Amino acid sequence: xxxxxxxxxxxxxxxxxxxxxxxxxxxxxxxxxxxxxxxxxxxxxxxxxxxxxxxxxxxxxxxxxxxxxxxxxxxxxxxxxxxxxxxxxxxxxxxxxxxxxxxxxxxxxxxxxxxxxxxxxxxxxxxxxxxxxxxxxxxxxxxxxxxxxxxxxxxxxxxxxxxxxxxxxxxxxxxxxxxxxxxxxxxxxxxxxxxxxxxxxxxxxxxxxxxxxxxxxxxxxxxxxxxxxxxxxxxxxxxxxxxxxxxxxxxxxxxxxxxxxxxxxxxxxxxxxxxxxxxxxxxxxxxxxxxxxxxxxxxxxxxxxxxxxxxxxxxxxxxxxxxxxxxxxxxxxxxxxxxxxxxxxxxxxxxxxxxxxxxxxxxxxxxxxxxxxxxxxxxxxxxxxxxxxxxxxxxxxxxxxxxxxxxxxxxxxxxxxxxxxxxxxxxxxxxxxxxxxxxxxxxxxxxxxxxxxxxxxxxxxxxxxxxxxxxxxxxxxxxxxxxxxxxxxxxxxxxxxxxxxxxxxxxxxxxxxxxxxxxxxxxxxxxxxxxxxxxxxxxxxxxxxxxxxxxxxxxxxxxxxxxxxxxxxxxxxxxxxxxxxxxxxxxxxxxxxxxxxxxxxxxxxxxxxxxxxxxxxxxxxxxxxxxxxxxxxxxxxxxxxxxxxxxxxxxxxxxxxxxxxxxxxxxxxxxxxxxxxxxxxxxxxxxxxxxxxxxxxxxxxxxxxxxxxxxxxxxxxxxxxxxxxxxxxxxxxxxxxxxxxxxxxxxxxxxxxxxxxxxxxxxxxxxxxxxxxxxxxxxxxxxxxxxxxxxxxxxxxxxxxx
RNA sequence: GCGGAUGUGGUGGAAUUGGCAGACACGCUAGAUUUAGGUUCUAGUGUCCCCGACGUGCAGGUUCAAGUCCUGUCAUCCGCACCA
Numbered sequence: 001x002x003x004x005x006x007x008x009x010x011x012x013x014x015x016x017x018x019x020x021x022x023x024x025x026x027x028x029x030x031x032x033x034x035x036x037x038x039x040x041x042x043x044x045x046x047x048x049x050x051x052x053x054x055x056x057x058x059x060x061x062x063x064x065x066x067x068x069x070x071x072x073x074x075x076x077x078x079x080x081x082x083x084x085x086x087x088x089x090x091x092x093x094x095x096x097x098x099x100x101x102x103x104x105x106x107x108x109x110x111x112x113x114x115x116x117x118x119x120x121x122x123x124x125x126x127x128x129x130x131x132x133x134x135x136x137x138x139x140x141x142x143x144x145x146x147x148x149x150x151x152x153x154x155x156x157x158x159x160x161x162x163x164x165x166x167x168x169x170x171x172x173x174x175x176x177x178x179x180x181x182x183x184x185x186x187x188x189x190x191x192x193x194x195x196x197x198x199x200x201x202x203x204x205x206x207x208x209x210x211x212x213x214x215x216x217x218x219x220x221x222x223x224x225x226x227x228x229x230x231x232x233x234x235x236x237x238x239x240x241x242x243x244x245x246x247x248x249x250x251x252x253x254x255x256x257x258x259x260x261x262x263x264x265x266x267x268x269x270x271x272x273x274x275x276x277x278x279x280x281x282x283x284x285x286x287x288x289x290x291x292x293x294x295x296x297x298x299x300x301x302x303x304x305x306x307x308x309x310x311x312x313x314x315x316x317x318x319x320x321x322x323x324x325x326x327x328x329x330x331x332x333x334x335x336x337x338x339x340x341x342x343x344x345x346x347x348x349x350x351x352x353x354x355x356x357x358x359x360x361x362x363x364x365x366x367x368x369x370x371x372x373x374x375x376x377x378x379x380x381x382x383x384x385x386x387x388x389x390x391x392x393x394x395x396x397x398x399x400x401x402x403x404x405x406x407x408x409x410x411x412x413x414x415x416x417x418x419x420x421x422x423x424x425x426x427x428x429x430x431x432x433x434x435x436x437x438x439x440x441x442x443x444x445x446x447x448x449x450x451x452x453x454x455x456x457x458x459x460x461x462x463x464x465x466x467x468x469x470x471x472x473x474x475x476x477x478x479x480x481x482x483x484x485x486x487x488x489x490x491x492x493x494x495x496x497x498x499x500x501x502x503x504x505x506x507x508x509x510x511x512x513x514x515x516x517x518x519x520x521x522x523x524x525x526x527x528x529x530x531x532x533x534x535x536x537x538x539x540x541x542x543x544x545x546x547x548x549x550x551x552x553x554x555x556x557x558x559x560x561x562x563x564x565x566x567x568x569x570x571x572x573x574x575x576x577x578x579x580x581x582x583x584x585x586x587x588x589x590x591x592x593x594x595x596x597x598x599x600x601x602x603x604x605x606x607x608x609x610x611x612x613x614x615x616x617x618x619x620x621x622x623x624x625x626x627x628x629x630x631x632x633x634x635x636x637x638x639x640x641x642x643x644x645x646x647x648x649x650x651x652x653x654x655x656x657x658x659x660x661x662x663x664x665x666x667x668x669x670x671x672x673x674x675x676x677x678x679x680x681x682x683x684x685x686x687x688x689x690x691x692x693x694x695x696x697x698x699x700x701x702x703x704x705x706x707x708x709x710x711x712x713x714x715x716x717x718x719x720x721x722x723x724x725x726x727x728x729x730x731x732x733x734x735x736x737x738x739x740x741x742x743x744x745x746x747x748x749x750x751x752x753x754x755x756x757x758x759x760x761x762x763x764x765x766x767x768x769x770x771x772x773x774x775x776x777x778x779x780x781x782x783x784x785x786x787x788x789x790x791x792x793x794x795x796x797x798x799x800x801x802x
Numbered sequence: 803g804c805g806g807a808u809g810u811g812g813u814g815g816a817a818u819u820g821g822c823a824g825a826c827a828c829g830c831u832a833g834a835u836u837u838a839g840g841u842u843c844u845a846g847u848g849u850c851c852c853c854g855a856c857g858u859g860c861a862g863g864u865u866c867a868a869g870u871c872c873u874g875u876c877a878u879c880c881g882c883a884c885c886a
Binding site: 214215218219222223225227229245246247248249260303327328329330331333334335338339340341342346347348349351416417418538539541542612613614615617618619620621623625626628629630632633635639667675676678679680681682683686746747748749750752753754755758787788789790792795796798799800 | 803806807813821825826866867880882884885886
């Protein structure tokens with residue numbers, strides 16, 4: 001043997017060569033076919049790389065390397081989503097500038113990624129905290145502001161009473177602050193909002209033209225939560241006032257026996273003087289507002305409420321007087337903040353009516369007794385007790401009642417979404433400054449584009465202030481400025497953007513990362529977009545993925561990007577769990593550090609193992625024994641050198657297997673079936689060992705197929721074998737379909753579906769001959785009358801006998 | 803409660819269209835090499851009442867044939883939480 005397999009030496013050697021030769025740089029030759037592969041850029045945390053990171057990175061690295069060998073101009077970039085809370089908290093605790101913390105973390109992450117031999121184009125590295133980068137994040141914000149899609153609104157934030165700081169929802173665990181365990185209350189603050197709801201319909205429609213895995217599409221649609229219904233006006237009795245409700249069941253209008261408004265509904269205050277039980281109302285509202293979200297959901301089972309004394313409403317279709325209640329099961333933030341309650345056909349209304357003894361009137365027949373349970377099935381059932389709707393099916397009744405309401409001018413059809421506008425402010429230091437000033441005369445005024453980037457100033461302390469303002473608020477020199485519009489005194493916005501901002505457009509920047517004039521050139525965007533394949537975690541399906549689709553669609557509508565959708569294809573990887581099947585965490589003591597695996601076994605082994613561990617989209621438990629098995633496989637590939645012959649062709653015995661393997665590996669790599677691709681290569685080398693030899697030509701194909709998975713080792717073997725040039729520049733092997741099938745095949749012979757014997761036949765043998773041969777092979781196992789003879793070519797013979 | 807998955811040997815997992823269930827790997831058993839351990843190699847390894855039958859969470863069904871299709875059901879995991 002030439003020498004032992006020594007990954008420590010080999011891996012360093014090739015990583016250096018790839019760097020020096022810039023082997024994986026995407027070219028600006030726009031005449032070549034392109035392939036843009038993208039993985040979610042990491043948040044460079046202080047913990048360093050986790051074994052979960054390499055799973056998606058290796059997967060798309062495999063596809064990227066394969067596509068390069070197939071002649072594509074491949075863009076496979078990497079960068080840092082580096083703004084964010086943990087860095088800021090670390091900076092506060094250790095009194096180190098977040099910039100320095102970030103730089104250190106990035107350095108560590110980069111070394112770790114580098115040690116895994118990824119074919120990233122490091123010339124295009126980006127960092128969201130780089131002013132050259134956030135210049136354009138701010139620029140997009142200005143575009144949104146100028147288009148009327150950014151606005152300020154009073155919004156409750158999560159306020160930790162001990163840390164005196166606003167928390168993100170993710171930091172509130174079971175109603176208390178994640179870090180200190182103190183109570184979290186709501187505090188109302190004026191916040192920047194982005195009108196993503198204006199794009200709800202476009203974000204749903206856009207899903208039709210992309211190739212996302214189904215569960216991602218379903219999650220996005222559910223998150224947007226489109227519902228088709230109607231708004232109906234109810235008159236208040238003896239008043240010139242209407243109360244508008246939203247309902248998806250206008251067909252049940254005759255069954256509306258009461259109304260419910262949310263405790264925050266403005267109508268309540270308006271009729272304060274006429275409400276006879278104002279004290280009860282106040283007490284209830286007080287209680288509702290104090291409940292945290294956590295309590296509200298905890299107590300979700302039991303309905304509460306108070307009737308509004310002294311005022312009532314009139315059901316517009318039958319003129320009946322009905323009471324109005326307030327209850328926190330009606331949310332001010334959805335629909336109109338008021339509902340018509342139809343207890344016979346809605347479970348929540350039914351529960352409420354039962355508790356408070358309100359009438360339940362059946363208007364859709366077909367279920368059980370509505371006094372016992374609500375009947376909510378819309379597919380069956382016909383209208384009753386509903387005058388002109390009687391006898392109609394639900395669907396017909398909906399259409400007819402809407403027509404009626406529109407005619408009378410008391411209602412119309414209406415679409416609602418669960419999606420809320422995006423809260424875009426954070427009272428934090430380590431984020432992009434929002435490029436807006438507030439002028440007493442002109443209101444909120446955007447900076448002009450030429451004043452970007454608006455740099456994050458140096459501050460003394462990163463600690464938010466006592467009143468919940470960002471640390472920037474204490475920087476009076478920076479805050480006090482002049483209005484770009486009138487030149488008068490103005491104050492800068494001191495909130496910063498959320499971490500989602502920088503990641504909402506980063507894939508655009510990779511196409512032209514050093515451009516100082518635009519976020520990227522038109523030519524670069526036109527050539528590279530859309531991203532051909534984007535892989536990321538399911539946890540980003542509803543926030544990051546939706547936010548970035550929103551920004552992208554907005555940029556498309558404004559002629560800045562050439563495609564409606566940013567990502568053509570979206571796939572998702574499963575989590576890597578600890579040996580015990582639980583999520584890896586320090587407290588569970590089951591964390592595996594990728595550095596240790598690289599040191600002990602090598603990067604190629606880690607890559608192979610993570611791809612072999614199981615189906616890519618499912619979670620998988622770590623197994624150190626499994627890692628050893630993959631190292632063993634690579635050793636066996638290495639040692640094939642000992643039994644190599646110098647023929648350049650495939651040997652006769654191995655030809656079919658070679659073509660089958662090329663076909664399988666090529667297909668599997670493109671379909672995220674890395675585990676079976678690797679299994680096929682393992683099976684191939686088992687055959688080489690059984691045969692006691694491998695030809696030079698067979699070995700060449702094998703290491704080419706294996707190269708995307710184990711790039712260092714195969715590149716070394718390529719050089720040792722003198723195949724010429726570099727393996728990463730070699731051509732991807734091709735197969736001949738005709739040669740993937742053996743001329744003689746083994747098929748199973750069954751009687752009544754049970755396999756009795758197997759036999760070898762010529763693959764083109766005619767059905768009658770196969771049957772005859774099968775009967776002969778069965779001999780006296782076959783008894784009774786043959787009823788039917790089935791031959792599935794190349795697969796099976798089944799004789800049905802009685 | 804709603805939505806999405808998943809359920810196959812001792813373990814991780816294979817099985818395009820329904821067509822030989824358990825590929826590949828781990829582990830285990832026996833043997834060879836080795837002073838010994840490890841490594842490496844060879845053979846074996848679903849279960850049982852072992853010339854035969856039974857086996858893909860459970861119960862039915864369709865079919866010549868079901869892990870795969872249909873109906874019902876159970877368990878586990880993840881996401882969302884009164885969205886009218």
